[in-house]
Amino acid sequence: DGGITQSPKYLFRKEGQNVTLSCEQNLNHDAMYWYRQDPGQGLRLIYYSQIVNDFQKGDIAEGYSVSREKKESFPLTVTSAQKNPTAFYLCASSRDSPDGYTFGSGTRLTVV
Amino acid sequence: AQSVSQHNHHVILSEAASLELGCNYSYGGTVNLFWYVQYPGQHLQLLLKYFSGDPLVKGIKGFEAEFIKSKFSFNLRKPSVQWSDTAEYFCAVNRYGTGTASKLTFGTGTRLQVTL
Numbered sequence: 763d764g765g766i767t768q769s770p771k772y773l774f775r776k777e778g779q780n781v782t783l784s785c786e787q788n789l790n791h792d793a794m795y796w797y798r799q800d801p802g803q804g805l806r807l808i809y810y811s812q813i814v815n816d817f818q819k820g821d822i823a824e825g826y827s828v829s830r831e832k833k834e835s836f837p838l839t840v841t842s843a844q845k846n847p848t849a850f851y852l853c854a855s856s857r858d859s860p861d862g863y864t865f866g867s868g869t870r871l872t873v874v
Numbered sequence: 875a876q877s878v879s880q881h882n883h884h885v886i887l888s889e890a891a892s893l894e895l896g897c898n899y900s901y902g903g904t905v906n907l908f909w910y911v912q913y914p915g916q917h918l919q920l921l922l923k924y925f926s927g928d929p930l931v932k933g934i935k936g937f938e939a940e941f942i943k944s945k946f947s948f949n950l951r952k953p954s955v956q957w958s959d960t961a962e963y964f965c966a967v968n969r970y971g972t973g974t975a976s977k978l979t980f981g982t983g984t985r986l987q988v989t990l
Contacts (some may be wrong), residue, residue: 784974797979802883804982822978852918862908863978865918 764775764789765855768853775847775873783838783869785853791864794836798822799868808851825860833842840871847873878967880981885918887955888989894983895950897965907948908966908978909939918964924948935959960988 766787775781787794793812797820807820811821811830825844830836836855840847850870854863877900887893909921920935924969930940939950948965965981 797980804880804984805980807977807981815989862920862923863918867917
């Protein structure tokens with residue numbers, strides 16, 4: 763079945779460490795996205811990518827970095843510069859058209 | 875900047891009650907509108923969407939939404955909720971035909987709790 767795989771499901775890291783969240787899709791979608799979900803704040807866009815080797819900042823990109831070396835993969839790195847990294851992170855993908863997204867199951871990151 | 879407002883943050887209903895969740899957006903151009911649902915412990919799933927045509931759209935599980943352009947609204951409705959509808963509901967808006975990646979702007983979500 764086609765879909766989006768995010769791993770791991772739960773991630774714990776010490777404060778000051780960088781951590782990379784994985785997102786892989788086999789839907790042959792061109793565009794991929796990273797959102798952060800916090801209680802009462804909905805989903806906020808971190809980064810998005812239309813095509814391989816290209817990506818743009820979303821609304822809350824500070825403290826995050828991404829890469830898009832392959833169409834199928836869009837990993838997100840949460841750096842030590844992110845002041846409040848504990849959150850639920852969602853990856854999504856879409857065709858290159860104003861259509862809906864397909865979401866992954868998310869990664870819950872806890873920084874202690 | 876484009877924004878999406880969901881004024882009901884937490885709604886509690888008894889089974890069989892009718893549901894209406896509000897969604898308003900600020901963008902004045904042509905938009906695509908979506909409602910997503912997130913059941914406890916599950917993926918976000920598309921409930922329904924509006925692109926054009928009949929402003930009353932029907933989605934899965936008996937949900938429907940009405941696009942009222944003059945009110946910039948896309949409210950979600952269901953005549954009779956079930957306990958299994960307990961979930962968080964997100965309204966989302968996308969600008970149509972921007973020529974760039976489809977970027978959805980989400981509302982803050984409404985948590986629906988259905989009691990038996």
